Amino acid sequence: MLTFPISEFQERLHKTKQRMEQIGIEVLLVTDPANMNYLTGYDAWSFYVHQLLVVMVDEDQPYWIGRGMDANAAKYTTWLDEEHIHPYADHFVQSTIRHPMDFVCEFLKTKKKDKKKIGVEMDAYYFTAQCYVRLTQGLRNAVLVDGTNLVNWIRIIKSDLEIEYIRKAAKISEKAMQVAFDTIQEGVRECDVVAGISYAQITGTEEYGGDYPAIVPLLPTGEKTSACHLTWTDEPFTEGAPVIIELAGCYKRYHSPLARTAVIGKPSEEVYRLSEVVIEGLNAALDCIKAGVTCEEIEQSWRKSIEKNGVKKESRMGYSTGLNYPPDWGEHTASIRPGDKTILQPNMVFHMIPTIDLGPIGMEISESFRVTENGCEVLANFPRELYVKPNIRLA
């Protein structure tokens, strides 16, 4: 079931160890599920219990530590041999007296790593405060060092095979968005449109199936378009109200996000005008992308364009994306925003999503792109426009 050749996993591990040596740590505890997958292939919905990889600079394989009932998932999905799969007993799960990190402390002692400098992903979703406190208490002779995003920064440049997966995800995103456009109609319930989007995301194409995206479809309508992270209701769509659709295709955990805004029937002048401003700004930003440009320079192009049109926007307008798990398909590394001086390199992948909300109206038209030497490859091939759905009333 390996999703990449073992050599690619080993190359990723090699780069991880190089970074570890640069910051002087001998052990890295990798708790981010995307980072666990990146280094070993591990893929299961088991991140609701504590689990991690232990990467040691002097070992050829990381150790997987997780719940007993997930050890077989580690055997099936990773390149690790059985000696590197260390399950903990079930009485560690959601217990008030035992914690899985106690098990990790004991493991590090048997490996004589309990007096070392150990990196931990301090701000990773599933590395809780309690994990940190238990490690601190159990490893009194160790020094815990912040390793947040250490692996994420390696993930930021994709291999050609990763890009191939992301292109497949982009195809799925096109199909899912088309389903949204085809089914949105006055009187149709929001949930029925999202059901169709989800079907398209998972069924994928005839050649390959889809995976679950790290974020469910977001579908705010009407004045709720100014609250871009709302999901959906079972209310019917109404004529004239804008609808934001943000979704991603996902293939083997690799994402290609895409957002569009639709209106059923005639859009108001204000909505139409806003879509023109957003598209002009998006085009200006895409035009300036190539290897060597910085993230903040892209944002400047965008801001210059929209300010010329009298619109201001404060939040970041994009972020690195790729391999991920819920709750986020963003990589938490480079952001397209003022102050981010990350220099674009070929095979970086971003989701550029300039969310605009003007009082009660919000607008999202986005693209995911791959950086190339001389420009960028926009991943999904989908009309970059406000979608106006003819309103044909249902009988």
Add this chain to the structure above:
Amino acid sequence: MLTFPISEFQERLHKTKQRMEQIGIEVLLVTDPANMNYLTGYDAWSFYVHQLLVVMVDEDQPYWIGRGMDANAAKYTTWLDEEHIHPYADHFVQSTIRHPMDFVCEFLKTKKKDKKKIGVEMDAYYFTAQCYVRLTQGLRNAVLVDGTNLVNWIRIIKSDLEIEYIRKAAKISEKAMQVAFDTIQEGVRECDVVAGISYAQITGTEEYGGDYPAIVPLLPTGEKTSACHLTWTDEPFTEGAPVIIELAGCYKRYHSPLARTAVIGKPSEEVYRLSEVVIEGLNAALDCIKAGVTCEEIEQSWRKSIEKNGVKKESRMGYSTGLNYPPDWGEHTASIRPGDKTILQPNMVFHMIPTIDLGPIGMEISESFRVTENGCEVLANFPRELYVKPNIRLA
């Protein structure tokens, strides 16, 4: 958009403050998205950035703190007035220099709560180690106290309206499981069956729509049934291989999980026998449930039944469920396992899922139930058996 009467939210808040006073804390920082929803109604896919409620024993409403672009979601989905919605600026998002908890510290200072005993949910998924460290550094005169699961333990007993939502979720779980049974067939791809399941989960019924479950459908097949948290692939189903389907219906964030095992064509003697053992054990466990019984007593009934049949099982066999967000529909309170002395009370809801794996074969047949005075109400009405799918070869 409120999902409950304000009086119900206030009642929940009242109980929360009572617990806070019992453990001597004046402020509770609520980061678990399910707890945030429980106390205020807040519902958006925004838990990928740091957000929380600040509950103060001397205030009538909690404060919502989150990202600026999510403030409108707080306005639309909660009963809080605008004064209790405190967004932070976008430059706090995934920054290497600023952290949202710095904003929280400043907020607590302005409210003169920075020298108090403050509860934090130490082992909640999105309360990271970094959150804790920043609070510790920013609130040097405060005492941070562990408030993990404080609100969860209030959630464990459901109101009648919550039960109504869970019953609606159970109806959706029946429909989704039926779609799985109807579409599983030799030669059909796993992803296509899951696409149908997901469609059914989200479209719901004609009367009401479905919400996204906190866990995607799990669908291990063949020998992978011994790895119960695997999701799906785009491989076709094969004759004779068992398939585990674990899913939940979800209505307004309330879950009713359900698992079944299916076989295409004739099951092996071993698989059939195992299903009989599991069902007998499940029935024995269900028979002993009523208010006043402890969680560990349920497990004893189950264990006695399966051991009589020569099967042993180590992991817990159930947990409290209800309102939740990814990555878990479990509530992290009572577990049906040895040592758990929680006394059952009416309107507690559990998912009883005795996962069994015997070497290469795994089996799951589960039920969600509501505790009543004299027994239990099994929530989904779905045949409690190994599903044998006649193998009709596709042309």
